[in-house]
Amino acid sequence: MTAAAPAALTTEQIGFLARAVSRAPSVHNSQPWQLGVRGTEVDLLERPGIELCRQDPFGRDRMLSCGTALTDLELAVRALGRDCHVEYRGRADVVATVTIGRPRPASPRDFALYHAIARRRSHRRAFFGSRVPEGVRTAVAASGETTGVHVVEPGRLDKLAELLGFATRVLREDRGYQRELELWTAHTHGWGAIGDGVPEDAMSPEALPVAGLVRRDTPVPDDVVLAERLAAENLLVVCTDGDAPADHLAAGAALQRIWLTATAKALVGSVLTQPLHLTGFRARLVSELALPGVPQAIFRFGYPAVPAAPSPRLPLGEVVPGGPTGGLR
Ligand SMILES: Cc1cc2nc3c(=O)[nH]c(=O)nc-3n(C[C@H](O)[C@H](O)[C@H](O)COP(=O)(O)O)c2cc1C
Structure with missing residues (x-):
């Protein structure tokens, strides 16, 4: 007797x-993903038409964003009580395929991370007082550690401050x-609001160069x-280890596991890739901080002093175009 197909x-x-x-984090909240569902196979696709020529000229952050979505997808499949297998495709459109398998109870850890997604x-913003305990x-x-991905606490904060200060001055001008x-922050409220972009409320007024997106008026302390x-x-x-699209996807997936783990532990955080796009910045960071690979994202975290509001999202019909979720929001 053969076992029934999943x-x-x-x-x-x-x-x-x-x-x-749809709740995954993405560069400028551009949500550069779509799902294509075929029976028990779910393709993660790049949503066409998203270009961030200045922030992300080579699409690295777009692929990191697809990586964060991939982690959410995998956790959601496991939370449904199904096993799954993820395969990197690396084609222009299909980023990865998640094949859904037989019933299998989610582990307590997967459940905790799934519940942290929302x-x-x-x-x-600035965090509440003290540093997070070492453990x-x-x-x-x-x-976030996985094959080819390394997560380190930076030493030499003096050097990091020098580099971030320099990047802030360049980006401000x-x-x-x-x-x-401005285009990605202006339309998130009122009449033009369409469910993507970064809302003004989410940009901290205390914004240190290390805490958010550098704007013309972002202060640069010495x-x-x-x-x-x-x-x-x-x-x-x-x-x-590498710097190809597959590495960017893996880095994004790892970043989201880190972020969700922090969230499950009642911590909050934000991510920074903006300065990494400046010519020569990554190489300087590697040498000054003796990093073990190519830096893809900086994550800052701590205990919240005040709550942060959620950012908008596109309707679910945009995540599965032509799919059965078309009527859902
Ligand atoms: C690849 C990537 C790069 C990002 N770069 C930055 C950044 O440089 N500065 C920043 O403040 N936020 C950055 N973000 C955070 C996004 O702006 C944020 O995820 C998005 O606006 C959605 O908001 P949410 O995280 O509150 O859901 C980045 C997110 C991703 C996934």
């Missing part, structure tokens, strides 16, 4: 997966960059003050 996904289950994917958000910091970092950022502020935060750098 059951195809129902409409409700597809909606469940799409909702988890609570996670970018927290760009907790180590557990958060370890959650880059008119093309600032124009693009390097010594900046280093002191960095020392009061908890920082991780996500690095990869």
